[in-house]
Amino acid sequence: MTSVMWFRRDLRLSDNEALCAAAKNGPVTPLFVIDPTLFDRAGAPRVAFMLRNLRALDQSMNRALVIRYGDPREVVPKFAQEVGASEVFAAKDFVSYGMKRDAEVAAATAKVGVTMRFVGSNYAVEPGSVLKADGTPYAVFTPFSKVWNSIGWPAPFPTPKVEWRGAPEIKCEGYPDEPACDAELPTAGEDAARELWSSFVDRALDRYVDIRNNPDVDGTSRLSPYLRFGVVHPRTLLAELNETKSQAHYRSELCWREFYADVLFRQPRTMWENLQPKMDKMDLDTDAKAKKRFQAWCEGRTGYPIVDAGMRQLLATGWMHNRVRMITASFLVKDLHLPWQWGAKFFMRHLVDGDIASNNHGWQWTAGTGTDAAPYFRIFNPVAQGEKFDPNGD
Secondary structure (H helix, E strand, O other), rough: OOOEEEOOOOOOOOOOOHHHHOOOOOEEEEEEEHHHHHHHOOOOHHHHHHHHHHHHHHHHHOOEEEEEEEHHHHHHHHHHHOOOOOEEEEOOOOOHHHHHHHHHHHHHHHOOOOOOOOOOOOOOOOOOOOOOOOOEEOHHHHHHHHHHHHHHHOOOHHHHHHHHOOOOOOOOOOOOOOOOOOOOOOOOHHHHHHHHHHHHHHHOHHHHHOOOOOOOOOEEEEEHHHHHOOOOOOHHHHOOOOOHHHHHHHHHHHHHHHHHHHHHHHHHHHOOOOHHHHHHOOOOOOOHHHHHHHHHOOOOOOOOOHHHHHHHHHHHHHHOOOOHHHHHHHHHHHHHHOHHHHHHHHHHHHHEEEEOHHHHHHHHHOOOOOOOOOOOOOOOOOHHHHHOOOOOOO
């Protein structure tokens, strides 16, 4: 019996638990739905990179991927009936919109006699799984990370042998036009992600703890865009890490991503609201003069070299070094006295790796309003930070 594999944030064939489950039942029809609710509000760099990864995924399955447009609540059950599928497989989503959508899709497919199965996720340890002994969630990273590590994760799933039953036999509505994008985007696809990982392992992984904060050194993996769209699963990377200091630190960075996903899953209001309501009383500027300061920040015209370099890098590449993200965020909130939400929205519009949990809770950390937050009175001195982490202005 044919199954549908509904790809979302898992644009890969390797280490894909949902795909492995679908392939056990016979032929698989691969589906991707262009959902206007998500597509229309995403920034051009992220949309362009997603489309390129869709094409790479399609090529890896001999161009069998079927593209459909519309509300998944209507598209998925109709499509399952069209291809005669008894089951639809997809990875779990943990953001509020995705969870609501998935529950409604499952109800709609059930009405037409099709079973919706959510298998696996885009995380090593699913949000909601890490708990204290009393069953409550952690609000601080360090104890969360200890339990996260103790829970562990399975070995990467093998790439299944799949009998694809898709395009051109089944009508594909085609790819949307790639939006105009000036950013120099990374190469798309699983092969590119694997090559990038191998390069990082060879050149920087064992020095990571010493060089990760230096934006003038090529000392990070640059895999965040691929993790964002599930072109590589964090489990795949974790399986290759040992217990040396540098490799353990890289593992902790992957854990930060999962910690923020857990926080947003448990408290969805914190997507755009302060995690700490007491910080709502902080007086910030939002008048016309504030908007002019914000525009200068957006364009890299603040007069502070490391801030301006970071913002220009963001506009040129869709990416920014994590240390520089903290510096530019601190400058916007602490020096320009502007709401963190302004900066978070600008980042989400331009970041190719824009992940709502990591981005917005990273901003809240810097603003002093979130989990494990830097105190509101802690300010990243942009001059001292530039001298320390980018001494030659590279």
